[in-house]
Amino acid sequence: MKRxxxxxxxxxxxxxxxxxxxxxxxxLRDGKIEAMAKGLKPEGDLEIxxxxxxxxxxxxxxxxxxxxxxxxxxxxxxxxxxxSAAAGGFTTICCMANTNPVNDNAAITQYILQKAxxxxxxxxxxxxxxxxGLQGKExxxxxxxxxxxxxxxxxxxxxxxxSQLMRLAMDYARGFDLPVLTHSVDANLAKGGAMHEGExxxxxGLKGMPAEAEDIIVARDIYLSGLTDCHLHVAHVSTAxxxxxxxxxxxxxxxxxxxxxxxxxxxxxxxxxxxxxHAKMCPPLRGxxxxxxxxxxxxxxxxxxxxxxxxxxxTVDKExxxxxxxxxxxxxETALPLSLRLVEQGAVSLERVIQxxxxxxxxxxxxxxxxxxxxxxxxxxxxxxxxxxxYRASEGFSKSRNSxxxxxxxxxxxxxxxxxxxxxxQG
Amino acid sequence: MALKTPHILSMSxxxxxxxxxxFQTTDSFREVGGRAIKKVPALxxxxxxxxxxxxxxxxxTSFEIAGKRLSADVINISKSSSSVTKGETLLDTAxxxxxxxxxxxxxxxxxxxxxxxxxxxxxxxxxxxxxxxAHEHPTQALLDLLTIRDHKKKIEGLHVGIVGDIAxxxxxxxxxxxxxxxxxxxxxxxxxxxxPAGISxxxxxxxxxxxxxxxxxxxxxxxxIQTERLDAMPFPxxxxxxxFYGLNPQLLKKAKPGIVxxxxxxxxxxxxxxxxxxxxxxxLILDQVKNGVAVRMALLYLLAGELESVxxxx
Amino acid sequence: xxxxxEKLLMDAAQLEATLQRLASQIAERQGAEGPYHLVGxxxxxxxxxxxxxxxxxxxxPIGVLDxxxxxxxxxxxxxxxxxxxxxxxxxxxxxxxxLVDDVLYxxxxxxxxxxxLFDLGRPKKIxxxxxxxxxxxEIPLQADFCGKRLSVSDREVVKVxxxxxxxxxxxVVAQGAE
Numbered sequence: 001m002k003r004x005x006x007x008x009x010x011x012x013x014x015x016x017x018x019x020x021x022x023x024x025x026x027x028l029r030d031g032k033i034e035a036m037a038k039g040l041k042p043e044g045d046l047e048i049x050x051x052x053x054x055x056x057x058x059x060x061x062x063x064x065x066x067x068x069x070x071x072x073x074x075x076x077x078x079x080x081x082x083x084s085a086a087a088g089g090f091t092t093i094c095c096m097a098n099t100n101p102v103n104d105n106a107a108i109t110q111y112i113l114q115k116a117x118x119x120x121x122x123x124x125x126x127x128x129x130x131x132x133g134l135q136g137k138e139x140x141x142x143x144x145x146x147x148x149x150x151x152x153x154x155x156x157x158x159x160x161x162x163s164q165l166m167r168l169a170m171d172y173a174r175g176f177d178l179p180v181l182t183h184s185v186d187a188n189l190a191k192g193g194a195m196h197e198g199e200x201x202x203x204x205g206l207k208g209m210p211a212e213a214e215d216i217i218v219a220r221d222i223y224l225s226g227l228t229d230c231h232l233h234v235a236h237v238s239t240a241x242x243x244x245x246x247x248x249x250x251x252x253x254x255x256x257x258x259x260x261x262x263x264x265x266x267x268x269x270x271x272x273x274x275x276x277x278h279a280k281m282c283p284p285l286r287g288x289x290x291x292x293x294x295x296x297x298x299x300x301x302x303x304x305x306x307x308x309x310x311x312x313x314x315t316v317d318k319e320x321x322x323x324x325x326x327x328x329x330x331x332x333e334t335a336l337p338l339s340l341r342l343v344e345q346g347a348v349s350l351e352r353v354i355q356x357x358x359x360x361x362x363x364x365x366x367x368x369x370x371x372x373x374x375x376x377x378x379x380x381x382x383x384x385x386x387x388x389x390x391y392r393a394s395e396g397f398s399k400s401r402n403s404x405x406x407x408x409x410x411x412x413x414x415x416x417x418x419x420x421x422x423x424x425x426q427g
Numbered sequence: 428m429a430l431k432t433p434h435i436l437s438m439s440x441x442x443x444x445x446x447x448x449x450f451q452t453t454d455s456f457r458e459v460g461g462r463a464i465k466k467v468p469a470l471x472x473x474x475x476x477x478x479x480x481x482x483x484x485x486x487x488t489s490f491e492i493a494g495k496r497l498s499a500d501v502i503n504i505s506k507s508s509s510s511v512t513k514g515e516t517l518l519d520t521a522x523x524x525x526x527x528x529x530x531x532x533x534x535x536x537x538x539x540x541x542x543x544x545x546x547x548x549x550x551x552x553x554x555x556x557x558x559x560x561a562h563e564h565p566t567q568a569l570l571d572l573l574t575i576r577d578h579k580k581k582i583e584g585l586h587v588g589i590v591g592d593i594a595x596x597x598x599x600x601x602x603x604x605x606x607x608x609x610x611x612x613x614x615x616x617x618x619x620x621x622x623p624a625g626i627s628x629x630x631x632x633x634x635x636x637x638x639x640x641x642x643x644x645x646x647x648x649x650x651x652i653q654t655e656r657l658d659a660m661p662f663p664x665x666x667x668x669x670x671f672y673g674l675n676p677q678l679l680k681k682a683k684p685g686i687v688x689x690x691x692x693x694x695x696x697x698x699x700x701x702x703x704x705x706x707x708x709x710x711l712i713l714d715q716v717k718n719g720v721a722v723r724m725a726l727l728y729l730l731a732g733e734l735e736s737v738x739x740x741x
Numbered sequence: 742x743x744x745x746x747e748k749l750l751m752d753a754a755q756l757e758a759t760l761q762r763l764a765s766q767i768a769e770r771q772g773a774e775g776p777y778h779l780v781g782x783x784x785x786x787x788x789x790x791x792x793x794x795x796x797x798x799x800x801x802p803i804g805v806l807d808x809x810x811x812x813x814x815x816x817x818x819x820x821x822x823x824x825x826x827x828x829x830x831x832x833x834x835x836x837x838x839x840l841v842d843d844v845l846y847x848x849x850x851x852x853x854x855x856x857x858l859f860d861l862g863r864p865k866k867i868x869x870x871x872x873x874x875x876x877x878x879e880i881p882l883q884a885d886f887c888g889k890r891l892s893v894s895d896r897e898v899v900k901v902x903x904x905x906x907x908x909x910x911x912x913v914v915a916q917g918a919e
Contacts (some may be wrong), residue, residue, distance in 0.1 A: 199628030205539040205562030205600055208624060275540030320516055321538030323560065429820035448823075455807065464860050469810040497810075728810075729803040732821045 004422050005029040007042060008382060011051025015058055015372040016351035017359030026056055028378040031421035036374055051382065057354050058371045059091025059122075059379035060336065061361040063181070063259060064156070064235050064248055064307035065092075066328070067124070069106065069115055071100025071135060076312040076399045077088065078112065079119035081332075084310070086121040088332035089184050089381035089414040092308075093122055097129040098157040104129035104140035113149050121279040121424040122417075123379070125151045125365070127181060130169045136160045139169055146176050149347040154181035156235060157282075159217055161187050166221065170230035179231040179257075179364060184217035184242065185283060192347040194323045196269040196284040201210060204272065206322060211290060214283055215241035222249045222256055231248075231255040233364055236266045236309050238283035238292030248301040257364050260356075262338035263329060263404065265294045277318045277325035281311070298356060299348045304352070305360040308335045312400030315375035330403045333396045337410035340385060344411065378421035387413035390399035428599055430729055434546045434554040446608065450573055452725040453718070459496060461720055470481035470499035473731050474529040477503045478545075479557070480517070480536040485692055485716070486557050486566075490533050493549045493723035499530075499731075512640050521545045525552055531730055533557050539597075553730040561595045566726065567691050568601035570718040572609065574711050577718070578687050582609035588640055590616040590672060591650030591699055592661070594623040598650060598691045602628050616640055617672060620661035637672050642681045647675055648689045649699045665698055675701040679709070746916050750873075750899070751889070753910035758802040759888040760789070763870065764796035766886055767839065769795065777839040777868075779802030782854050783825050785843035788905035789872055793841065802830040804838070811853035833862030845871035845887070848880035873912060875899045 006028045013036060014021050025040035026033060035042065068076040078095075085093050095101035095112065103112065107128050116124035128145030130153045132138050136370040142153055153173055159182070160166045190209035195201050197208025218234055221356050222245055227231035237243060237258045249256040263281060268288050271279035275318065279285055297303040311328025318325050339357065342348040359424050362369040370376035391399040428448050431441040439447075459467055475494040479487050487503060494501035503525070515523075517536070524532065531553045534542040541558030546554040558564040575582055587606050593615045594598045606613050608628060614632040615622060622633055634640045641647065652668060662668045674688065688700070688709045696702045704714060751759065771777055778801060779794050781787035790803050807825040816823065840854055851869060858864060871887035875893050889912075893899060898915045902908075 198622045200623035202623045202625030203600075205560050205597060207561075210624065277542050316516065319431045319518055321536070321539045321544065323538045428823065452824050455810075458827055459810075462861060467810040467860065468856065469815055472816050524879065713874075727826070729821055731815070732819050733817060 003030065005046035005416050006043060006049060006418070006423070007040060007046050008049045008051040010067075011382070012055045013372055014055050014354065015114060015358070016355045017058075017369060018371045018373060020364065020372055026051075026372075026380075027046070028380065028418055028421050031378055033372065033374055033376050033378050033380070036372070049382070049416070053382045053384070055385055056372065057080060057089075057381050057383060058358040059381050059417065059419065060089045061355040062090050062308050062310070062332070062335070063233070063305060063361045063364060064261070065093045065095050065310040065331070066312065067095040068096065068312060069099060075314050075317075078124060078287040079121075080113040080399045081310070081312070082116070082120040082122045082124060082398060084330070084332040086417045086419070087427065088300055088308075088334075089383065089417055090337050091122050091379035091381070091419045092125060093110050094125045094127050094151060096127050096154060098134060102133050103127070103150070104134070104145070106133050106141065106144040107140060109150055118315065122419050125149070127151065127156070128153045130155045130160055130180065131165065134158045136162055137168070138166065139165070139172060141333065142169070142172055142178065145179055148180070148328060152179045152181050152233070152366070154183065156181060156183045159183055159185050159187050163220060163224070163414075167224050167228060170224050170228035170232070173227050174230035177366070179366075181233045181235050182217070182221050183235055184214045184221065186213040186216050189213040189216065190305065192283070194280060195272045196286045198269060198287050200269045200272055204275065206272070208285075209284055209353055211239040211241055211286060214239045215245065218242040218245050222246070222254060225249070226252075226254050229255065230427060231257070231364075233421035234258040235307065236261045236283055237294060237303055238286050238290060239298065240290050243293045243297035246295070247300075250302065257305075258303040259305045260294050260298050260303045261307060261309045261330065262335050265291060265342065266338050267291075267296070267297055267404060272322070273321045275321055276404065277320065278329060278402055278406070280325050280327055281309070281329055282301055282327040294349050295342060298342070299352060301352070303356075304364060305313040305356045306335065306339055307361065308332055310398075312378045312398050313402045314400060318402045328402070330393060330396065330398050330400060332398070334391055334405050334408075334410065334415060336383070337391075337412040338405070340412040344391055378418050380418050382416040383412060384415050384422060385412050387411070389413055428731065429703070430448050434542070434556075435726060435730070436542050436546060436554065436556045437563045438568050438601045438608070441565070441608070443608050444571065446572065446605070449569060449722070449725050449729065450576065452729060453573060453721045454727070456721040456724040459555065460613075466496050467651070468498045470494070470497035470731050473499045473531070475499045475501045475531045475533065475727060476524055476529045477501065477533045477557075478521070478524065478535070479503070480534075480541070481506065481507045481558070483535055483558070486535065486721075489716070489719040490557060490723050493727055495718050497724055497727055499727065502529075510680055517541055518544060518548055522548060523653055525549060531555060531727060534559070536560070550720060555726060555730065558597055560597065561600070562597050563601045563716060564597040564691075565601050566719070566723055567598050568605040569726070570722045571648065571689060571691070572605050572714055573718050573722055574715050575687070577714065578711060579645065580612050582606065585611045585645040586614065586643055587611050587646040587648065588614050588616050588644040589648045589650065590637055590674070592621040592652060593617055593626070593650075594621050594661075595653060596650050598648075600629070602648065603631055613645070614640055618662050618668070637674075638678060638681065642683060644686060645683065646676065646687050646689065647682070648691070651691065651693065652695055652699050669698050673697075673699055673701065674704050676703050676707075679704055689715060692716070743917060744747055747900075747913040749911060749913055750891070752910040756910045756912060759797060759872065760792055763771045763886055763888055764793055767793065767870070768797045771799075776801060776838060778804060778831055779839050779841060780806050780829065780837045780858070782840065782842040782850060784840045785901050785906055788903050789843060790841040793870075804829040804831065806840075806854055806857055808853035808857055811856045813849060813853070815843055825836050827857070829861055830906055833858060836864045837863070838864045838867045839870055841870045843872045844899050845869075845874045845884050846877050846899075848878045848882040851882055852880055873899055
């Protein structure tokens with residue numbers, strides 16, 4: 001097999017976690033960043049890329065995705081989902097447990113990892129279930145899940161409503177040093193809800209989910225984190241209330257982190273106005289005050305990372321009545337340009353955006369972060385921050401098409417993604 | 428004059444002038460309804476499909492009679508007879524029906540926005556929303572507005588109370604929009620648990636006290652308590668609801684002289700309205716039903732024209 | 742918009758004289774058959790019927806007929822025609838109806854009016870009066886009373902203007918399509 005080697009010349013080398021921002025040449029060879037300096041003249045067979053005006057960043061990391069395999073291969077597979085992730089600049093992604101069967105035991109975890117070995121473009125780190133079958137009734141075999149390769153546990157898609165079971169899960173996970181990732185929607189308070197509860201839901205006659213349904217669960221879980229000393233990672237934070245709760249928890253020194261999804265800091269519930277089912281997700285798109293709070297949380301580090309909540313669905317699940325439609329949208333290929341909009345708007349620094357997509361999620365997973373340094377694993381992405389293009393879901397790599405950003409003008413494009421020194425995407 | 432909107436999905440699609448025009452047309456159809464032979468050939472050769480995914484006797488019958496009095500071919504498809512029960516999606520059902528070239532689809536559906544979804548896929552046929560979830564029921568609002576105008580001569584400046592489960596009521600949402608288009612003041616009344624969050628979006632006054640508001644009202648619309656549509660009963664008991672929010676003869680004594688009482692039906696006698704009041708002199712309930720046919724005839728007639736874009740292709 | 746050239750066919754005095762002549766013909770025949778029920782076809786048939794009724798001292802109510810719901814071209818139009826009032830304040834059953842219209846052309850309006858009348862009852866007899874018959878019939882049908890007969894091409898338009906509807910009395914022929 002031919003060895004892959006790349007020399008990216010005159011590129012901006014940007015890794016805020018390592019306080020690195022300089023121009024030079026980068027040599028990727030044998031799966032490693034072999035050299036980084038100005039005017040490299042390496043020997044051997046290699047592909048030379050002109051990096052002038054481009055930015056090389058560590059490969060992006062996504063804590064929150066749905067690869068749908070096993071069970072929903074008509075929506076996505078490990079192969080197609082990771083291919084789409086590579087196109088988005090991601091090199092490591094975590095996949096949630098709500099497959100069919102649910103990833104609540106080692107066999108499923110091994111199956112997913114086997115699929116990843118066979119055909120994944122990027123690194124796949126499974127998240128195991130908290131409760132068996134996501135039923136919220138009894139604990140999954142959390143220890144075995146970890147042994148099989150799970151990096152965290154979550155009942156994502158559902159909220160574990162039984163506070164006693166949640167306490168047990170967090171106590172137990174603490175012992176195995178696993179973070180608990182939570183989906184925070186009070187199932188009773190938000191029952192039957194199809195979108196955010198507010199003026200838009202009132203006008204449309206759709207049942208709403210109040211912001212408080214999220215706040216209540218986030219507050220509960222923060223208390224439980226304090227009680228159990230377990231790391232709580234609040235997934236897809238969508239309300240001003242949750243942002244503030246997490247901010248306070250961090251001030252008190254609790255092991256709490258949070259993530260923001262691009263759709264929550266880009267869109268509001270106004271996107272549901274025409275009963276567009278591509279604007280339906282859970283937690284739902286909220287009002288402008290919530291959107292601003294999420295952006296502020298991301299800017300000041302209250303929300304540690306950006307995660308896509310990539311949730312592919314087949315046309316049949318979306319081309320239907322709004323209240324019957326599935327929750328969720330595609331995320332990989334729009335995450336970076338949507339995040340860069342915040343930089344463009346002056347709301348969040350480029351450093352924060354890149355950190356929140358690279359070193360921050362790795363820290364939550366307690367995995368070593370090597371970043372852009374000589375000798376590090378060559379998981380990198382080459383970006384053109386100025387490139388303007390039009391997003392078309394049909395031109396993407398996911399099996400599904402469910403995106404509210406269809407036809408949007410995007411600024412910032414992934415020109416190449418390397419995992420372990422191998423080029424997995426060329427844009 | 429013609430209607431600007433190709434479909435009747437929401438009362439907010441209709442301007443005051445357009446509603447006045449619909450009423451003017453309705454007047455002609457009321458004359459037809461008074462004849463011995465209640466039929467005109469205007470829509471001969473046109474096909475109207477009543478696509479009802481939710482049970483309804485009153486509205487479906489009203490549309491059916493309206494279509495037949497215009498000589499249209501009217502086909503009724505209900506939930507039980509449609510292939511939706513066989514797993515076909517709403518849009519596939521609609522696409523299949525459209526392939527048979529109907530002119531107008533009258534859609535009733537338990538999901539808000541379903542008629543919008545149908546309208547989006549149509550090239551040629553028109554959609555009339557006959558009630559979608561808790562969103563809108565525009566033809567009900569039109570017949571209600573017409574009934575009010577018949578009895579009060581004008582709608583502008585009136586104070587209208589809408590009483591009951593506002594959160595789940597499509598009739599309330601359509602009437603609020605229509606009444607506001609005509610410059611009426613609307614107060615919604617009900618237990619707070621039945622007033623939707625975000626009600627400020629609708630620009631209405633809110634009251635939780637019917638006895639206090641009633642003396643100020645020119646028109647009171649009582650909504651049906653739809654126990655079948657509530658996830659959890661938002662009030663302790665029917666008895667208690669009736670006591671605080673039911674319209675009975677004692678309470679009616681507090682009302683302005685000349686108040687008119689409306690109800691979209693079907694009435695829960697003794698719950699939201701007592702039988703004496705429902706059948707009493709201030710009640711317009713049967714006028715509403717009667718106007719329903721004429722209003723729907725007017726809408727079917729006005730929507731039966733070929734879309735310009737389609738004419739261009741031909 | 743190009744300026745239309747109009748040629749005067751009848752001025753106010755001539756129109757008045759024509760109505761007088763028609764009135765005397767009606768009165769003459771009415772004597773034998775009993776009083777007519779005058780029914781004007783929207784729009785200008787209505788004031789003509791009213792004027793004739795005054796001239797023949799027929800104090801019975803005037804019927805108003807809108808034929809739009811009976812038109813034979815509805816299936817193809819884009820904007821459905823505005824439906825106006827239909828009001829026959831007498832029983833059509835057994836009545837002797839005199840239908841009144843301003844211009845008789847293809848005959849399709851009268852055909853629609855006849856259908857409308859039959860939906861309202863079973864008249865004993867129906868006769869037709871047109872202020873102007875411009876020829877060009879597409880249906881075998883003729884007027885029993887006619888103010889003026891013309892032969893004009895399809896590209897010309899005969900316009901009757903009346904004080905009640907247009908502010909002045911005259912009949913003109915306009916060139917070109919409307």
